[in-house]
Amino acid sequence: MTLPTENEDQPDTSTWRRVRRIAGWTLGVLVGGPLIAFWIVYLVLDVRSPQEVLAGLRKTVVLQYADGSELLKVIPADGDRTFVPYSQVPAKLRDAIIATEDPTFWDNQGFDPTGIGRAFLTGVGGGSGITQQYIKKSTGDEDATLGRKFAELVLATKITQEQGKEQIFESYVNIISFGRGTFGPAAAMNAYFGRKLDNSITWSEAAFLAGMIQSPSVHDPAASGDVHATRRWQYVRDKLVSRRYVESAGEMSYPATEIQPPSETRAGRVSYDEFHLKQQVLAELEQDGFPLGRLQQGTMTVETTLDRSRQDAAKKALRDRLNGEPKEFRGAVVAIDPATGAVRAYQGGDQGVRDYASTPHALGSAFHPFTFTAALLHGFGPDQPIPAFSKVEFLGENFQYPEVCGKKCTPRRAVETNANGTFVALAKKLGPEAVSEAARRAGIPDAVDGVPTLREKDGFLIGPGIAIGRYPLRPLDVAGAYGTFAAGGRRATPHLVAKVRDESGAVVWEHQDTSSPAFGDDGTSRRVAAEVTAALRTDDGPAALRTGEAEHGNSPDYQDAWAVGYTPQLATAVWIGTDDDRRLKDASGRKLTGDLVPADIWRAFTAATGRPPR
Numbered sequence: 001m002t003l004p005t006e007n008e009d010q011p012d013t014s015t016w017r018r019v020r021r022i023a024g025w026t027l028g029v030l031v032g033g034p035l036i037a038f039w040i041v042y043l044v045l046d047v048r049s050p051q052e053v054l055a056g057l058r059k060t061v062v063l064q065y066a067d068g069s070e071l072l073k074v075i076p077a078d079g080d081r082t083f084v085p086y087s088q089v090p091a092k093l094r095d096a097i098i099a100t101e102d103p104t105f106w107d108n109q110g111f112d113p114t115g116i117g118r119a120f121l122t123g124v125g126g127g128s129g130i131t132q133q134y135i136k137k138s139t140g141d142e143d144a145t146l147g148r149k150f151a152e153l154v155l156a157t158k159i160t161q162e163q164g165k166e167q168i169f170e171s172y173v174n175i176i177s178f179g180r181g182t183f184g185p186a187a188a189m190n191a192y193f194g195r196k197l198d199n200s201i202t203w204s205e206a207a208f209l210a211g212m213i214q215s216p217s218v219h220d221p222a223a224s225g226d227v228h229a230t231r232r233w234q235y236v237r238d239k240l241v242s243r244r245y246v247e248s249a250g251e252m253s254y255p256a257t258e259i260q261p262p263s264e265t266r267a268g269r270v271s272y273d274e275f276h277l278k279q280q281v282l283a284e285l286e287q288d289g290f291p292l293g294r295l296q297q298g299t300m301t302v303e304t305t306l307d308r309s310r311q312d313a314a315k316k317a318l319r320d321r322l323n324g325e326p327k328e329f330r331g332a333v334v335a336i337d338p339a340t341g342a343v344r345a346y347q348g349g350d351q352g353v354r355d356y357a358s359t360p361h362a363l364g365s366a367f368h369p370f371t372f373t374a375a376l377l378h379g380f381g382p383d384q385p386i387p388a389f390s391k392v393e394f395l396g397e398n399f400q401y402p403e404v405c406g407k408k409c410t411p412r413r414a415v416e417t418n419a420n421g422t423f424v425a426l427a428k429k430l431g432p433e434a435v436s437e438a439a440r441r442a443g444i445p446d447a448v449d450g451v452p453t454l455r456e457k458d459g460f461l462i463g464p465g466i467a468i469g470r471y472p473l474r475p476l477d478v479a480g481a482y483g484t485f486a487a488g489g490r491r492a493t494p495h496l497v498a499k500v501r502d503e504s505g506a507v508v509w510e511h512q513d514t515s516s517p518a519f520g521d522d523g524t525s526r527r528v529a530a531e532v533t534a535a536l537r538t539d540d541g542p543a544a545l546r547t548g549e550a551e552h553g554n555s556p557d558y559q560d561a562w563a564v565g566y567t568p569q570l571a572t573a574v575w576i577g578t579d580d581d582r583r584l585k586d587a588s589g590r591k592l593t594g595d596l597v598p599a600d601i602w603r604a605f606t607a608a609t610g611r612p613p614r
Contacts, residue, residue: 057175058296059083060187063281065308066342066498070196072274074282076296079177080187083299083503086170090201093185096210097173099239102129106165134172178209179216180262185209194260203246204255207236222262230254273315276348276355277306281496290500290509299503304496305342305511310335310570313608314345318574321601325587328578329597332356333605334475334494335572338483340513341492343476344570345605354579360448360472361575366548366562366594367439367469368415369485369532371423374430374438375411377519382412382531389421394428395464415535418548420468427467435466441518443481443491444473453477469550475573482564483571484518485532485544489525491518536565543567545602547594557583557591563598565606572605574598 058076060083065071073080098105108129128136178188188209189197211232212219221229233254240246270278281304282292295302314333322329334357335345348355376382388409391400405419414422427435436454440446444453452459454471465471480494492515500509517525536544545565549558560577561584576598577584584592 057081057183058293059299061292061295062301063278064301064303065306065311066304066344067308068303069308071304071306072270072278074278074292074295075181079181079183080191081174081183082186082190083174084170084184084186084197085503086166088197089170089173089185090197090199090206092201092203092206093197093209094169094173095245096203096206096236096240097213098130098169099243099245100210100236101133101213102131103239103243105130105169130172131168133176134168137172137175176213177216178212179220180222188212191262192260193255193258202252202255203240204233204237204252205258207240207252208233208255208259211236221256221259226254226256230256272350272352273347275353276357277304277346277496279355280346280348280358284495284497285500288497288509295500298508300508301501301505302497303499303501305337305340305344305498306346306496307344310345310605310609311347313605314347315350317601317604317608318347318349321597321604322576325597326585328580328582329584330354330356330577330579331597331601332359332475332575333572333601334479335570335605335609336479336483336494337569338486338566338571339490339492340515341480341483341494342498343494343496345572346476346496356575356577357475360453360474361560361577362471362550363469363473363478363562364548364550364558364560364594365418365420365423365469366478366546366564367466367473368418368423368548369482369536369546370439370442370444371426371430371435371467372411372415372535373442373519373528373532374434375426376528376531377438378430378434380411380426382535383410385410386414386422387425388414388419389425392421392424392428394424394467395432397464399424399464399468412531412535415546424464424467432462432464432466436462438519439481441491442484443494443518444477448474448477469548475575478562478564479571479573482546482566482573485529485536486566486568486571487515487529489518489522489527489529490515543606545599547599549593552581552583558593559584561592561594561596561598563594563602565602567606570606570609572602574602574605576601 058078059081060076061074062082063071063074073082102108108131174184177183178185178191180188180191182188182191186197189195189201189205192209192212193205208229211229214232218224219229219232237246237249237252240252241249246252281302285291285295285302290300294300314335318331318333322331330349330351331347332349332355333345333347334343336343346357348357348359372382380386386409388403388405388407390403391398393399399421401419401421401424403419403421404417405414405422406417409419409422411426413419414426439454447453453473454462454466456463463470476494480492483494484491492513495511498511499507502508519525519528533544536546543565544567545563548562548564550560550562551557552559559581560575562576563574565572576592586592586596590596
């Protein structure tokens with residue numbers, strides 16, 4: 001029997017070489033392959049900068065009162081995106097988010113090694129830090145796959161090298177959802193606590209908001225109850241304590257009583273009168289070169305001209321006086337600063353989507369001051385004797401009214417007595433173009449939304465209706481035109497927007513004062529305005545008021561009632577009517593005239609703003 005030799009017991013050296021070679025290649029592939037793949041992906045994929053991501057999002061536009069307080073928000077379709085710069089994120093909230101979502105955020109290279117390891121072992125995502133979450137949200141790729149996790153790792157590394165941590169946190173916190181249709185901490189603070197985001201936020205509130213980020217639809221107490229939400233809040237609290245942001249858990253308590261129900265803080269909720277305001281402001285901004293898309297992309301804030309107290313007073317005066325009147329009554333109130341044209345109060349009604357402040361209505365006998373102006377501009381003296389007419393033919397139409405002006409009728413007396421027949425005769429003598437021109441010089445625009453004003457339906461002819469205020473005009477324009485008389489004959493364009501600011505607070509657009517003499521030179525304009533004001537005053541007080549009615553067809557009834565007047569500080573137009581131009585009867589069955597409901601509203605509003613008429 002032959003025994004094996006020593007060489008026969010040992011593997012062939014060539015075999016060992018093959019094993020070592022295979023092992024080397026395997027190790028090279030396992031180590032070098034991912035590195036090569038990392039650098040290929042690093043070079044091929046491009047991470048979007050925070051600025052690019054935020055620029056691509058439609059953000060919430062805030063409208064403010066003139067004093068800087070919030071009026072309302074214009075919310076994008078996908079939710080409230082009120083942008084907050086990093087410097088304005090309270091430190092407590094910033095710390096609560098970092099302690100919960102990524103405790104190594106300030107020091108890491110953009111990723112959480114534990115989460116990456118788990119993804120490699122399980123084949124699914126998880127454990128993403130703040131930078132990775134930002135990449136996931138900014139790319140829109142949230143598939144829980146190994147490939148997505150790898151790409152997320154590469155891009156997180158790349159953005160950390162290209163962007164500062166503060167920039168990354170700013171972008172992250174503004175694009176993540178906190179639930180209830182909100183994105184960003186300012187919208188979240190309002191949605192859950194009904195308050196503005198500032199340094200008054202407590203640790204308990206900060207912990208609550210930070211806890212929403214992981215799964216807002218689950219952790220919201222309105223969805224899952226306070227027991228579940230409390231457990232989530234305790235988790236965040238414990239993170240703050242263990243990571244020494246807060247000394248002890250005893251310093252904090254679950255803010256159950258502070259959390260508002262969704263119905264109280266629903267983003268973008270507006271009443272009908274607020275909706276009218278929003279639409280009017282946005283329409284004005286678009287004409288000034290700031291369409292809604294530009295405002296949303298630029299994170300802009302709009303400062304309106306509205307005065308909060310006057311806005312509230314207008315709403316109250318309108319609501320209180322219409323209470324108890326026929327349910328079909330509609331109303332509008334517009335008040336303007338005569339010197340600048342700034343709209344201080346704008347109430348278009350709260351009965352539906354129709355904005356009565358910007359809907360044209362027949363002005364009726366409240367148009368007489370413009371005919372009076374035309375007479376003054378064409379050489380008639382305010383106290384010049386003129387025939388008092390009861391029956392007049394004008395442009396093919398016959399008009400007949402009771403004689404109220406008397407034998408010693410003058411233009412001033414005709415205004416004071418509401419002598420319709422005399423004003424028709426004046427319009428006939430002056431010509432319809434002269435009457436129209438006087439109204440336009442006072443401030444009635446040539447057209448509204450492309451439709452000519454003070455014209456027949458063909459847009460060219462001026463018919464006999466101009467003599468009796470038959471052509472419909474907007475309360476907004478009427479208040480502005482009467483404001484020209486209040487301002488001593490200087491015309492200023494009514495406007496609701498004062499300034500537009502960018503996200504840093506810098507003014508990027510501001511309304512420019514374009515006031516100018518309305519009726520010629522300064523002297524002539526002052527004289528005309530003074531005569532109109534004197535004719536509209538019924539005593540020696542500071543207020544001038546004109547009431548008027550528009551006829552219902554050819555009947556002696558009325559379909560629109562007005563009260564328009566001014567003090568040196570404010571010109572106010574009040575309109576009362578209906579949706580279907582019916583005959584106006586008040587709650588007691590009386591024929592409605594301007595000196596009833598409209599005048600009551602005008603006086604109540606004027607008294608509430610601190611300048612009561614005498």
